[in-house]
Amino acid sequence: MYKVLRKHLERVIEISDQEFDEFCSLLVLRKLRRKELLIRPGDRVTSEFYVVSGCLQAFHTSENGDQSILQFGIEDWWVSDFEAFFNDTPARLSVSCIEDSTVLELNKEMLEELYKRIPKFERFFRIKLTKAFVALYSRIQNGLEKNSTTRYLEFCETYPHIEQRVPNYKIASYLGIKPESLSRIRKELAEKEASINKA
Amino acid sequence: MYKVLRKHLERVIEISDQEFDEFCSLLVLRKLRRKELLIRPGDRVTSEFYVVSGCLQAFHTSENGDQSILQFGIEDWWVSDFEAFFNDTPARLSVSCIEDSTVLELNKEMLEELYKRIPKFERFFRIKLTKAFVALYSRIQNGLEKNSTTRYLEFCETYPHIEQRVPNYKIASYLGIKPESLSRIRKELAEKEASINKA
Numbered sequence: 086m087y088k089v090l091r092k093h094l095e096r097v098i099e100i101s102d103q104e105f106d107e108f109c110s111l112l113v114l115r116k117l118r119r120k121e122l123l124i125r126p127g128d129r130v131t132s133e134f135y136v137v138s139g140c141l142q143a144f145h146t147s148e149n150g151d152q153s154i155l156q157f158g159i160e161d162w163w164v165s166d167f168e169a170f171f172n173d174t175p176a177r178l179s180v181s182c183i184e185d186s187t188v189l190e191l192n193k194e195m196l197e198e199l200y201k202r203i204p205k206f207e208r209f210f211r212i213k214l215t216k217a218f219v220a221l222y223s224r225i226q227n228g229l230e231k232n233s234t235t236r237y238l239e240f241c242e243t244y245p246h247i248e249q250r251v252p253n254y255k256i257a258s259y260l261g262i263k264p265e266s267l268s269r270i271r272k273e274l275a276e277k278e279a280s281i282n283k284a
Numbered sequence: 285m286y287k288v289l290r291k292h293l294e295r296v297i298e299i300s301d302q303e304f305d306e307f308c309s310l311l312v313l314r315k316l317r318r319k320e321l322l323i324r325p326g327d328r329v330t331s332e333f334y335v336v337s338g339c340l341q342a343f344h345t346s347e348n349g350d351q352s353i354l355q356f357g358i359e360d361w362w363v364s365d366f367e368a369f370f371n372d373t374p375a376r377l378s379v380s381c382i383e384d385s386t387v388l389e390l391n392k393e394m395l396e397e398l399y400k401r402i403p404k405f406e407r408f409f410r411i412k413l414t415k416a417f418v419a420l421y422s423r424i425q426n427g428l429e430k431n432s433t434t435r436y437l438e439f440c441e442t443y444p445h446i447e448q449r450v451p452n453y454k455i456a457s458y459l460g461i462k463p464e465s466l467s468r469i470r471k472e473l474a475e476k477e478a479s480i481n482k483a
Contacts, residue, residue, distance in 0.1 A: 145425055145428045145429060147428065147429065153428045155421075155424060155425070155428075167417065167418065167421050168418050168421050168422050168425065171414050171415075171417070171418045172418055177425055177429065178425070204403055207406065207407065207410060208406065210410070211406060211409070211410035211413065214410065214413055214414060214417055215370050215413060216370075217417060218366065218370070218413055218416060218417040218420065219366065219367050219370045219371055221417065221420045221421060221424070222354075222366050222367050222420060223367050224424075225354060225420070225423075225424070226344060226354065226367065226376055226377070229344045229346065229352045229354075230344060230346065230376065
C-alpha cells in the first residue's frame with residue numbers, strides 16, 4: 086500500500102526513505118464501508134484523504150434532495166471538500182463511499198508543520214494543486230466547448246474503468262447531463278465500435 | 285505602482301527590500317489598449333499577468349462565435365489562460381482588454397528559477413493558487429446551489445464596482461445567465477433598495 090503512495094510522491098519529487106517515513110507517520114489509515122459518510126455538510130474539514138482502494142464521491146445535495154457529483158475519488162486520488170478544507174469554512178459537500186474503501190487521512194495542521202521541516206513537500210502539494218486547478222479550469226472550459234460525447238470519453242480517460250464501478254446516473258450527474266442522454270451516448274459509441282469490428 | 289504589488293505580496297509572505305527587488309526584476313511592464321489581445325487561441329502561454337490598472341477578460345469563443353467569459357482581471361488580480369500556462373498546451377482562451385490596461389508580465393521559467401533562489405515565493409504562489417482553486421471550486425458549487433440573484437451579489441463582492449465598468453452582457457456571460465435575466469435581477473434589487481430607503 087505504501088509502495089503505491091511512494092510512487093505517487095516520486096512522480097513529482099525525489100524523497101529519501103527517512104523523508105517518506107516522516108510523511109507516512111502523519112497519515113491515519115481508515116477503512117470505510119460502502120455508503121459510509123466521511124464528510125457531512127456543516128462539518129469542519131481538517132483533512133484530505135488519499136484513496137488507497139475503493140471509490141468515493143464528493144457531492145452536493147440541493148434543498149429538494151437532488152444530488153450533483155463534483156468529484157469521484159478512486160485509487161491514487163485525493164478527495165475532500167476542498168473549499169472547506171482550504172478556507173476553514175463549514176463543509177457544503179458530502180463525501181461518501183461508493184464501494185468499501187481504504188483511505189489515508191492527512192491532517193492540514195500536521196502538513197503545514199511538515200512543510201517547515203521538509204520544504205519539498207510544499208513543492209509536491211503545490212504541483213498537485215496546480216494539476217487540480219487546471220483540471221477544474223479545463224472542466225469549466227470543456228463544458229463550454231465540447232459536446233457530451235467528447236466529455237464522456239475524456240471522463241473515461243480521467244477515471245479509467247470507473248464506468249464499470251459507478252452507476253450510470255452518477256456519471257451523468259458528474260457530466261451535468263441527463264441519465265437518458267448518457268445511455269444514448271453509450272449506445273451510439275457501442276454501435277460505432279461494433280461496426281468498426283465488423284469492417 | 286510597485287507599492288501596491290509589494291502589499292499584494294506582503295499579505296501572504298514577509299519579504300526584504302532585496303527580495304522584492306529581485307522579484308520586480310523579473311517583471312515586464314506592458315501598457316495595453318482597450319480591445320488589445322494579450323492571448324489568442326493556439327498561442328503558447330509562458331506568462332501570467334498581474335493587473336496594475338484597467339480591466340481584462342479571459343473568454344472562450346465557440347465555433348459559431350459566441351463568447352463565454354471565464355474570468356475578469358481587475359486591479360490586483362492575476363490573469364492568463366491558466367490551463368495553457370500550467371500545462372504547456374496551446375491556449376484555448378483569448379485574453380483581451382476591456383479598458384486601457386497596465387499589466388506586469390511574469391515569465392514561468394524565470395519564476396521557477398526564482399523559487400530555487402528564494403523558496404518563499406514558491407510559498408506565495410502556492411497560497412495564491414490555493415485561493416484560485418477554491419474560487420473555481422466554489423463557483424462550480426454555487427452554480428449548483430445558489431440562485432442567480434445570490435450569485436450576482438457575490439460576484440459584485442468579488443469584483444467591486446465592476447458592474448460600472450463592464451457591459452451587462454459580459455457579466456451575464458460570466459454568471460452563465462441570459463442578459464435579460466441579469467437586467468431583471470438588477471431591477472428587482474434596485475426596487476428593493478428603493479423601498480428600504482423609503483421606509
